């Protein structure tokens with residue numbers, strides 16, 4: 001393949017699956033990574049058939065450092081031109097009451113894996129003088145998030161980290177873009193146990209629309225994109241508001257529609 005390969009983490013559903021579709025549609029071979037091997041195999045088969053590109057799934061738990069290193073080895077024969085760090089999940093509950101094992105796994109998947117894979121693949125891209133990295137953050141990055149404290153903090157990390165590395169790599173031919181979606185209709189809310197939260201009752205975007213904005217920004221080499229005009233306005237307003245007030249608003253949004261907190 002003249003265009004090389006795109007490696008997409010969290011490609012078994014939601015935004016990641018849509019980003020994989022865009023990469024395949026553009027002629028990239030796709031390497032789909034997540035834990036659910038059956039979903040990856042099905043998507044790989046569909047993308048190969050629809051777009052005529054090589055497509056394969058690699059089942060890996062990104063919370064495991066050894067699995068991440070193995071992923072690098074399993075793709076040595078590929079020219080990974082695009083790395084999309086999209087895998088991530090949310091965890092709901094008062095920080096002092098959630099299970100530490102779950103919090104630690106969130107740190108590992110949302111932050112450590114993203115930073116580790118960026119490092120592993122950016123080095124090869126730098127040697128070649130070309131490559132694109134897309135890291136999936138969130139509009140949660142811009143506010144403190146009571147009852148999802150670690151998730152919001154993890155996304156603040158993703159944005160700060162991505163913008164800093166993007167700056168370091170200026171002029172090298174390798175770009176880093178951070179995509180910040182707002183509420184998006186995927187499996188995220190059920191996985192995080194917040195399908196009945198106030199947040200999900202408001203306006204949402206489709207995974208396909210979010211992926212299109214992220215893909216376009218990545219291909220244009222932009223450092224940051226907030227998906228959706230409404231979300232862009234919201235984030236602009238958060239820059240003017242005191243953070244204590246923002247924490248109060250996020251607390252209400254993260255609460256169940258049934259509870260008054």
Ligand SMILES: NC(=O)c1ccc[n+]([C@@H]2O[C@H](COP(=O)([O-])OP(=O)(O)OC[C@H]3O[C@@H](n4cnc5c(N)ncnc54)[C@H](OP(=O)(O)O)[C@@H]3O)[C@@H](O)[C@H]2O)c1
Pocket residue numbers: 009010011012013014015016033034035036037060061062063086087088089090109136137138139180181182183184185186187188189191207
């Ligand atoms: N939906 C939203 O409202 C929203 C808003 C802002 C940002 N985001 C971010 O967007 C990204 C994609 O989420 P989504 O909305 O598309 O949700 P999703 O449908 O739940 O997708 C999450 C993906 O991450 C993968 N994943 C989770 N834990 C993993 C692990 N330990 N190892 C490997 N893969 C793992 C899942 O695959 P397996 O379960 O098969 O492993 C799945 O493919 C996440 O980073 C999320 O934080 C979502």
